[in-house]
Amino acid sequence: MLRLPKFEVATPTSVGEAIALLAEAGPSALVVAGGTDLLPNLKHELATPELVVSLAAIRELVGIRVDADGALAIGAMTTLAEVAASELVRTRAPALAQAASLVAGPQLRTMGTLGGNVLLDTRCQWINQSYFWRSALGFCLKKDGTKCHVVEGGQKCVAAASNDTAPALMTLGATLELEGAAGRRSQPLDDFWIADGIYNKKLSHAELLTEVRVPPTAAGHRGAYGKLRERNSIDFPLLGVAVRLDVDASERVQAVDIVVTALAAQPKRLARVAELLIGIAAHGAEFERAVEAVASTAAKQCHPLPNIPGDHEWRKAMVPVWVRRTLRAAAGRGGPVHED
């Protein structure tokens, strides 16, 4: 079978122990959470670590709670299945629960963790392939090569952020709690990304993501996640749309946020949606007109590339459709949007 490269495995039982191991090993060490992203990538020889540090035995990284300040705190090693099923998450952060429920298939959600999904490596049809396959075309920018096969002459890797939960968390204003040898820091997710498919995050190799914090949501919070994919299970997103819609007691939109993923190296926040939606009722003809306007501005702002497999022209055509459907779902307390 397709083999993993040879490495050692460490199974620390505390965050401190894990950080010490990482600090000691340097860049030759990699962290594994659920393994559902890292292990296929290792089998493809996208990395050849000497040490793999598993977080599976660190109990303190698992759990969902509400802090005194009303924030939802989710341990990085909490599985996607647990996030999707959690009443706390479903009521306080519906878009996140929905996004988690649509990641891959049932087994992978049981294994995969929230932290792992947020930190998922970028994906591209030219990179998520075996060493032999990649060698046949002289490799690519992201690993072992110098050319981009997506954009001719491209100098910047455009592998796509494919993490379903990240856009949902961005609409929720989430913060990542990171811990390294130098101590702890809180990192707003909005400012976590770098527009580079090779490594798209501001996270050093010796840092651990320990917790994801979602600030308290408004009383009229509505959220939904829409995922475009070819099959209704297993597949990565061809497009992901997360929506937050806060309404007041009279159902008027108070705040709105839409983040789209699976386009390029980082999730993309749509601009100009607030001016189109704030102040109007979250239902009826006026809302429908606004939804149309948001969909058409989304179409202008989003430009899917032929980076991930599939027809990118169709993905482009689906941007307004998915934005429309996910907005309506959020307004109507529905979602997730995935079936056609």
Place this chain on the structure above:
Amino acid sequence: MRGRMGLLHLRINGDDVEVAAPSHWTLLEVLRYRLGLTGSKQGCDKGDCGACTVLLDGKPVLSCLTLARTVEGRAVTTIEGLMPAHVAAGGKGADPVQDAFDRCGALQCGFCQSGIMLSARALLDRNPNPSDEDVRAALAGNLCRCTGYTQIYQAVELAIAEATGKRPTPRSWESAEPRGSP
């Protein structure tokens, strides 16, 4: 603890076993090539097909993406464990899910079915009376290339029916009118 080759302490089908394996080996490799538990299959190499599904603390996971080292201290159930558990609990022969799969024709080539039966077993352990939709969702991570899933659903339905006293839905080809023609 770390090391390239070491002794693993695993709990497999109720037994504590010690086995030496290189640290980069997956649980699937240890099961198949160290312990001889070849009922867990390898179909896709990397988590795309579900043939290697085993239960970890009762929940279906993919053993091809699980480092063996990381499941020490947790209970692993493979397809080989179902019948002995059923017998130990006073049952006779194969687990009712396995038996229903056989009686419904769900085992064509059989290669993917260890994983599917374990996914089904886990579902029924969690919810003895799931809806059709629950069943489809629970099996959505296991690819089958032979059956079109129909006889798999019928098998799960039969296992549920026999456990709950319900009547399974008649199959399309079992209509009362004779199947004959010219």
Place this chain on the structure above:
Amino acid sequence: MAARDRHGKDAPWGEFAIVGKPQRKVDGLAKATGAAIYADDIALPGMLHAKTLRSPHAHARIVSIDASKALALPGVHAVITGKDLPVKYGVIPWTPDENALAVDKVRFIGDPVAAVAAVDEDTANEALKRIQVEYELLHAYLDPRESLTRHDPAIHEGRKEGNVSKNVLLEFGAVDQALATSDVIVEDEYTFHGTTHAAIEPHCAVAQYSADCVLTVWSATQITHYVHRALARVLELPPHKIRVVQPCLGGAFGGKSDPFSLEFCVAKLAMKTGRPVKMLYTREEVFYCHRGRHPMQLRYRTGASQDGKLQGVDARVLIDGGSYSSFGLVTTYYAGQLLTGPYAFPTYRFDSTRVFTNKPPCGPKRGHGSVQPRFAFEVQLDQLAEKLALDPIEIRRRNFVGEHTTTVNGQRITSNGFLACLDQVERASDWKTRHGKLPFGRGLGVAGSMYISGTNYPVYPNQMPQAGIQLKVDRSGLVLAFTGGNDIGQGSNSVVQYIVAEELGLALDQVRVVAADTDLCPVDLGAYSSRVTFMVGNATIDACRKLRTELVEALAAHWKIDAKRVRLIHGEALDLEDSTHHLPIVEVFHLAEERFDTLGATGSYNTPELGGPYRGGTIGASPAYSFTAHVAEVTVDVETGRVRCEKVWIAHDCGRALNPMLVAGQMEGSAYMGVAEALMEEHTVNRFGLHRGPSLLDYRIPTSVDTPELAALIVESLDPEGPYGSKEAGEGPLHPSIPAISNAIFDAVGIRLKHLPFTPGKVLAALAELRAHSGEPTLAGEAR
């Protein structure tokens, strides 16, 4: 000749005890409990692990190979290249153009170049990276149209046809005249994309070479006999020194029909090292092996009279064969020969051309060679119905070819339940009240087809039986059946068990089956062309009837009664006229053994002389044809272009259903595979000639939540020559799914999809074109 005896449609003892009812499979519980042993489950003491080095170029000359650094790696036991296995082979003996490892040239990305045996897979992989191969690149052909006209460089040198693999041009009757006088003509082009089998078990083979020079190869093959022949040829060993065993097989669908590189490599490596050797392909390598459905570009011109009766069909088909011949000779014939039912073609011409390209080689996939033309023709038939304002089911009825007749190309049709199939799907789908009347976006489509139950064209021409079986009767009461037939999950071993038990009056647990082991079992030609139930079934009846005569005679003599009074059923022997006479069958075995000595019997089957009196007339000539009709129901999301197949009603005439549950499983599995080919799957290469996504993530096969509801409706037109009247069920039921979906999309939204697969992008483009054409802002059907 006994092998050609007809055994009749009837139960051996008046009524069936086992046949016709749902039964467990002979190997079901072994599979259910994880006890069944598949190829990769075999581990032999001291076994080495082998890996293959593959070409990273689509077309190149090999200048040199230096394996010295690989051999120097500790743990590496042997490296072999094309020089070690220079003899060419091919599953069709007329077109041997493959080498186990490339000699001089590579012809697609993934072509095997060298193989390494080492102590473990990691070491073998490390060794592969140390083999240095120097290539000289050649022009790569990725477009079959280019291969039609350009022959330099040739993909296979020294052929006078250049890059054309095979051409077949056959004409039956005066087609041009018939078309010239037709009331209506439909002419159009269609495209069938490539698809692959994607059996969940990857290819795997294990070889052992004993001290007395016997080579044993366990392989995940669906044709043990051809692997046996190919090994003898390539390894230049006497066939009696080779044993080939097929362990439990994890799916095949035609994808394990050819002899494959790994079988020769493990054999050679075992001979070279004196140790058992295993090779297990990665999923990626399985995609390179391919042998999947040929992409075809099809042009059909069909003429009919005003009442919808077909007058003539003129077909031109361009077939993209990929890099090797494989079964391509047969594919090229099948692409025309298998279309002449269930509808009567008064005149017919087809011109099929298969070309080589530098892509993974195509071969037989479920419904070999005929799924693509069937798709095109059934869509064209719908276009014809539309033009004539006829109901699509009605036009199919009007052209029914009939039973006990001969087709325009000389194929003998025996039983034919096609009209009953149409009736069944029409009724079950509520066609009359729903077709053409469903809300916009939802539609029904119909299609029909026929398929072979084996053919009388043995790949290696000879007069010996196509199927043989041996029975061994044990004093314990057990009967062991030895069959060369390959059970690939379809249940052929179970069919043997059911027939033996039925014929000899045994309980099912008194019959066990040993199969697909060339040392132990008589030759059977293997699991392809849907031949196994028909041919092995007949051979089994043949053997049982010989044995039964002895059992009955011994018992009649013991009871001193007329043999006609004896009945064997459920493991008991009874006297129909004296209820005090009864014995367990095991005692009858003892009586017979005392009377006749050690008990056993052989049985065989060969086809009658069949086929038209012309070159290629036997290809596609089957002793019996199965018939199928589908109605598919789809919904089309006009905003996304996504087509969802909601349900397929599958009516299939399989003759007598020996086990209706297994028949239904074949029907459902076939329809599932067809739906997947229509809507989801595509086996294709990128601009480098490299497979786009050789994984089960990127080659998307439907999950449980993507598969429509499947309703199997069994039709039994008892065949005069099938075992108890039985015919095939494993491949025929795939064919109509694809055109039925296209036709249903037309019913749903008014677009005619002629180019597979029906992706959302194509649907949106067709909808846009329709809107532009109609010049109206809304679609024609939206008014409904």
